[in-house]
Amino acid sequence: MDAKAKILEETRIMLADLSSVDDHTRAWFMKRRAKSARTPDRRHAPRLGLLLDFLFCATLAPLITLAEGVEDSFRWRWESNNSYSARSCYEGMFGARVDMAGALQIWKSHAPPNCRVFMWLAARNRCWTADRLSRRGLPHPASCPFCDQEDETLDHLLMGCVLAREVWAVFLRLWGKLHWMPQPDSTLVHWLQDKKGGPGGNMDLWTAMVLVCWILWRHRNDVVFEGMAPSRAVVIRKISEEAELWRAARLFRGTLVPVEKWRCRE
Numbered sequence: 001m002d003a004k005a006k007i008l009e010e011t012r013i014m015l016a017d018l019s020s021v022d023d024h025t026r027a028w029f030m031k032r033r034a035k036s037a038r039t040p041d042r043r044h045a046p047r048l049g050l051l052l053d054f055l056f057c058a059t060l061a062p063l064i065t066l067a068e069g070v071e072d073s074f075r076w077r078w079e080s081n082n083s084y085s086a087r088s089c090y091e092g093m094f095g096a097r098v099d100m101a102g103a104l105q106i107w108k109s110h111a112p113p114n115c116r117v118f119m120w121l122a123a124r125n126r127c128w129t130a131d132r133l134s135r136r137g138l139p140h141p142a143s144c145p146f147c148d149q150e151d152e153t154l155d156h157l158l159m160g161c162v163l164a165r166e167v168w169a170v171f172l173r174l175w176g177k178l179h180w181m182p183q184p185d186s187t188l189v190h191w192l193q194d195k196k197g198g199p200g201g202n203m204d205l206w207t208a209m210v211l212v213c214w215i216l217w218r219h220r221n222d223v224v225f226e227g228m229a230p231s232r233a234v235v236i237r238k239i240s241e242e243a244e245l246w247r248a249a250r251l252f253r254g255t256l257v258p259v260e261k262w263r264c265r266e
C-alpha cells in the first residue's frame with residue numbers, strides 16, 4: 001500500500017472508530033511526519049499534522065467524563081478565580097524563563113540595537129577573538145593586539161587588558177563609579193551583572209558601558225585588520241565623539257556627567 005492510500009485508509013478508520021487507532025498506527029504517522037519534515041516534498045505534512053492532532057485528542061477523549069445536563073464552561077487555570085487575565089497569561093508564557101546574567105544591563109540600555117547585540121554576543125563569548133579562532137583552527141592573532149602581553153580573549157580585551165582598564169578608569173572616574181573598576185581577571189558577564197546606578201541612574205550608565213565596550217571592540221578590529229597602532233587616547237576620543245552622537249539621538253537621558261565634558265578627560 002502506498003503512503004497516500006494508507007493515509008486515506010487511516011483517516012477513514014479514525015473517523016469511523018477512534019478505538020481502532022493503536023500504537024502501531026500512531027508510530028507510523030510519527031515516522032511519516034518526521035520524514036516529510038526532512039524532505040523537500042512536504043505536500044503531506046499539513047494533513048499529517050492535522051491527523052496527529054486528531055490522534056492526540058483521541059488519546060485524551062477516554063479520560064473525559066461528561067455529566068448529563070451540565071453545560072460546558074471555560075476555566076483559566078492560571079488564576080485562582082479561573083477567569084482569564086492578560087497578566088496571568090503573560091506570566092504563564094514566561095513562567096519558565098531563566099534570567100541570564102547581564103541581560104538586564106544590556107537589553108535595558110538605550111544603546112543602538114547593533115551595539116546591544118554585540119554586547120550580548122560578547123557576554124556569551126561568541127565574538128571572534130583569538131581563543132575562539134584557535135579552537136577552530138583558524139588564523140588568529142598570537143597575542144592581545146592592545147598589549148601584546150596576554151592571550152586575546154574577549155574578557156581580557158574588554159576588561160583585563162591594561163589599555164581597556166586605563167579607558168575604564170577615565171570614564172568610571174568621570175561617572176563617579178571608580179569603585180567599579182574591572183580587575184585583570186574580571187569577566188565581562190560577572191562584572192556587568194551587578195552594575196546598577198541607583199534610582200533613575202541605571203539607563204545612562206548601562207548605555208555608557210555598552211558604548212565603551214563597543215568602541216574598544218571597534219578599536220581592536222582597526223588594530224587587527226587596518227594595522228592601526230593601539231592607542232588609549234584614540235579610544236577615549238572615539239568614545240567621546242560617539243557619546244555626543246548618542247546624546248543627539250536622545251539615547252542618554254542626562255543622569256550622567258554631560259557628554260560634552262567627556263572629551264576633556266582624554
Ligand SMILES: [Zn+2]
Pocket residue numbers: 144145146147148149150156157160161162163
Ligand atoms: Zn591586552
